[in-house]
Amino acid sequence: MSTYLAHFKVWRGDPDGGALQDYDVEVNDGEVVLDIIHRLQATQAQDLAVRWNCKAGKCGSCSAEINGRPRLLCMTRMSVFGREDVITVTPMRAFPVIRDLVTDVSFNYAKAREIPAFVPPEGLKPGEYRMTQDDVERSQEFRKCIECFLCQDTCHVVRDHEENKAAFAGPRFLMRIAELDMHPLDAAAEAGLDRKVSAQDEHGLGYCNITKCCTEVCPEHIKITDNALIPLKERVVDRKYDPLVWLGAKIRRRA
Structure with a gap:
């Protein structure tokens, strides 16, 4: 040796x-x-x-x-x-x-508590949920997270700007929102919670400028930026700026 x-x-x-x-x-x-x-x-x-x-x-x-x-x-x-x-x-x-x-990584646990939990579909009891394998695979990657918080540490929004911490959940917890938003059984919308709006307005999704530094340090090789944050940003943009989505929301509100 x-x-x-x-x-x-x-x-x-x-x-x-x-x-x-x-x-x-x-x-x-x-x-x-x-x-x-x-x-x-x-x-x-x-x-x-x-x-x-x-x-x-x-x-x-x-x-x-x-x-x-x-x-x-x-x-x-x-x-x-x-x-x-x-x-x-x-x-x-x-x-x-x-x-x-x-x-002291308690910042991360505080952010975790701010993310609204999975909302079960009304009328279904635990054990009655049914999903296709394709549905499972969409968010299964994100479940590999071991919460080492290396992505939080390397994210320059958190790392270089202490003043951003109050308004920014960081990549780990924006990924959690994306996971829930992709979940076909999550009934948050029916309960009055729009996860896309919440991600943007309450958890600072707009601060992320997709430099992919979080992905680069992930020990589980989760493609945080490409598979969670960018798709979530795209859905937020559709929700806020797509004219057909905007018109549909106006009609539903009037109804």
């Missing part, structure tokens, strides 16, 4: 401030960055704070930034770096630091 020393710069600090600290850490074949962070904790920095759980790329806990790119520590192999590379590990920039590599 091949072993070498890698040079790491790891951000250490708390809400009052911090700085990068240098460490030389042993690396073995087949290891990921989280292995090295654990070895660093065991040998040199026992008080280093890092959030993790499954180490299998399915819990979304170990989100951080490696050389400036939002990644999962457990899914970033050391083999993608050269042995002479300096590897910088910092907390997610879009969220407040708690300590070291751990950030």
